[in-house]
Amino acid sequence: MACTGSFCTLLEGLTSPYLWNVLLAVLPIWLFGAVTGYLLPRPKWASEKPLSWTTFFVNTSGLRKFFLAWHGFLILREVWYKITDPGTFRRFCKAVVLWVCGQGWHFDFPSADQPGVPAGFANNTVADKDNWYVTEKDLAFFQYHGEGSGALQGAGPWELLMEKDITNTLKYTSWRRVLPNGKTEYKSITICPDASAEEFIDLYFDDDNRPNWDNMIIQKEVLEHGDFSQRQQVVRWMRRFPFSFISDREYVIARRFFRQGDSLYGITKAVDHPRASREGPVVRVDVYYSMWRSRAVACPWGSGKPAVETTLLHHEQLKIPENLARFAVKHGMWGFVRKMASNVEEFVRKRRARGVAPTAADPLAYGAGYAPNPPMTASQSTSSLTSMGSLSSSITDASSDAGTEGNSGLPRNNKKLKGLAAFVLASTVAMIVHRNAPLAALKPAPGCLQRALHGGTAAGSLTLAGSLTPPATEWATAAAVQQRDEGQ
DSSP states (O other), X not given: OOOXXXXXXXXXXXXXXXXXXXXXXXXXXXXHHHHHHHHSOOOHHHHHSOOOGGGTTTSHHHHHHXXXXXXXXXXXXXXXXXXXXXXXXXXXXXXXXXXXXXSOOOOOOOOSSSTTSOGGGOOOXXXXXXXXXXXXXXXXXXIIIIXXXXXXTTOOOOEEEEEEEETTTEEEEEEEXXXXXXXXXXXXXXXXXXXXXXXXXXXXXXXXXXXXXXXXXXXXXXXXXXXXXXXXXXXXXXXXXXXXXXXXXXXXXXXXXXEETTEEEEEEEEOOOTTSOOOSSSEEOOSEEEEEEEEEEEOTTOOSXXXXXXXXXXXXXXXXXXXXXXXXXXXXXXXXXXXXXXXHHHHHHHHHHTTOOTTSOOTTSTTTTOOOOOOXXXXXXXXXXXXXXXXXXXXXXXHHHHTOXXXXXXXXHHHHHHHHHHHHHHHHHHHXXXXXXXXXXXXXXXXXXXXXXXTOOHHHHHHHHHHOOHHHHHHHHHHHXXXXXXXX
C-alpha cells in the first residue's frame, strides 16, 4: 500500500540523503562547541549556588548556558530550513491559532520535491524530444498559471497592482500574488496597436535592440545557440538596477518559443550552464522565469487595425528582502513598460521595411546564421520549473529572508556562515567571562593557605599546590613575598 499524506511527505524529508548531509555539516560545529564548553574552567561557587532569574545574566554559568542554548537553536533552525519549505513554520502557527479558535485543522507539510508547484506537474524530469533546456513542461506550467486559474494551495489571491491606458499607444493591467514560500509572482496583460504576435516575439528576443528600451542591461552575450526556427538560445545578462539597495545582477537564461494555433508563446527561465562560471562578486539570479503569450486581438481604441495582446507571467528572486523587491517592481514597472511600448513602433517599422510581413517569420531575426553549438564539457540541463521550484525553496529563499546578497554561487551558505559566526562569538564571550572570573571565587580557605605559607606538612603543601588554579597560586606566592618583606 502506497504511503500518502502529509506524514509520509515529512517522513520522506527526514529520511532523505540531503538531511544526512546537513547533519554531517553541523556535526563538527556541535562537537567543537561541546568540547569548548567542557574544557572551560568552572569556579566552585558557580556549581554550589543556585541561579536566580535576577542574576542569570550576571552569573557566568548562566551566560554559558544561554550561549550554548543559542548555539543549539541555530543548529535546529538550519535543519528545519533544509527539510521544510520556507514559510512552513509561519503557516503551522497560523493553523494552530485557527484550530484553537475552533475553525478546524488545515495544514499539510509541503512536498520536499516540488514545493509550490501544482500536482499535475509533479514528474517533470524527462527531457523534451529535442533535449533543450526549455521543454513543453514549462509551456504547460505557463498555461496553468498564466492562462488558467493558477490555483495553488497556500498562495494568496491575485491583487490588482496597476491599470493604465494611453490612447492608441498602450493598455496595461498588472496583478501580483504571494506564493506559498512568501515570494511574489506577477501577471500582466499588455495591448499594443498595429503589431503582430510574430513581431512581439522578435522584439522580446532581440538582445541587440533590447537596450533601446531596457536600460538596465549593461552586458549581454549568447552562451549557446539551438534551433533558430524555435529561437532556442541560452543568454547571459548583466543588469544594473536604478535602486541603490540592489547591486548588479547576473542572469543565465534559456529561452524558446512555441506556436499553438494563432498564439505564440515565449518561455524563458534561469538555468545553470557550463559556459557561465559563478566566479566573481556579481550576484546571480538563480530563480527566474518570464513567460508570455502573444496573440492578435481587435484594437481596443477602434482603429480597425489588429492589435497584439501579450499575457505575461513573471517571477524572480533578487536575493534581497521581499518587501524591497516588491517596492522595486512596483515603482519601476510602469516606466519599464511605457519605454518598451514606445520602442514597438520603431522596431515594427524597421522589420517591415526589410520586406517581412507582420505575420511572417523574420529570416534575419536575432541569432540568425548561427549553427547549434552545445557545450562539450557537460550534458545539457533538462530541469523544468517544477524542479526549479525546489531550488527556489531550498537555496535562494534563505538568502532573501536573511536580507543579504552573499556569494551567488553559494546562496545558502549565508545562513551557515551567520550561524557559525554567532556560535564563535558566543563561545568567545563565554571563554572571556570564565577567564575573568573574580579571584575571590577561587580563593582557598585561609587555614589551608596559612599552613602552606608557614611550612605545613609536606602532604598538605602538595595537596594545596595541586589544587590551586594558576591565579590562586600567583596570589599565594605574592602573599608569601609580602610576608617575607615585612619580616625583613
